[in-house]
Amino acid sequence: MRSPTELAQVFRDKQLKLTPQRQLLFSLLHQNQSHPTAESLYEVASKQMPGISLRTIYQTLGELAEMGELQLVDVGIGATRFDPNIADHHHFVCESCQAIHDVDILSAPKMSLQSGEGFAVNEVGVVFRGHCNQCNHKQQFKSPGSQAKNKASK
Amino acid sequence: MRSPTELAQVFRDKQLKLTPQRQLLFSLLHQNQSHPTAESLYEVASKQMPGISLRTIYQTLGELAEMGELQLVDVGIGATRFDPNIADHHHFVCESCQAIHDVDILSAPKMSLQSGEGFAVNEVGVVFRGHCNQCNHKQQFKSPGSQAKNKASK
DNA sequence: TTTCTAATTTGCAACTGATGCTAACTAGCA
């Protein structure tokens, strides 16, 4: 995603108003690697601007996504996540802590389908699921019992 | 997914009851390639067994998924889809008609991450997005206007 | 065949994430 200053210019060029709410979100999203949900952004934003509406967060995120400044990431666990990294990349989801990390793929930068099906592919998304470094370490110090329990839970 | 008969045996072995509702769902799911939602299964099931509860559909699908007889597919468009194909495969989603198709990948059967991040990967899911054969054909006979409109709509 | 009981189903309430609607507000131009 572009810098808050650049985004401000883009908005001005499009005759869109540069409200304090929008500017706050620009800065919260800029170089944000945490793949936040609308709700989590709302919590942070509320501290800096009490009274800001969750509705406005959704609204602005939707606009940014429509303008291609933001990527929507839905990995099937709860809410949609927002990713200011719009470069070509994929995601790793930790099944323990639900964190999402950007990843690059070494092999097969362009995957091809087993053809003959007549699909016109616009976009390919790869989601890796597993356990991140931190959760792996934590796991090692737990009892086998709690480990098994952890494994069984969805 | 196993055949209804085999599933019946699995349930008996686990001391689970073989209710008519469960048997109906076994047969509706067996060799079902349409990646149905709970709701769409409910509609079909209701015709054969009026009065069956949507709650029961969710319940049974959840059990089957937990037993590994069913795969949950969430491609970020509305409801969770259920896939009785539990073999290793991936999905193509048509952005026009929302249909999901199973696909095999030619290259890179095993993708590796740009390592050094310490992720323990359990599972890799690839989702292709685009337009299926049918929707591509339909598109060709539409006016440029409606085509543009279609493209713009989310 | 009848009885019994733990498992299952049903129906409804409730919850989460997201969006529609509209009155009140405001950025930025004239």
Next chain:
DNA sequence: TGCTAGTTAGCATCAGTTGCAAATTAGAAA
């Protein structure tokens, strides 16, 4: 400074899903 189109806030509403408890039932035992 005033005006107005664009924006925000707040509430209602929706879809998908799950929790809960009462009613029902499959299947083992008598």
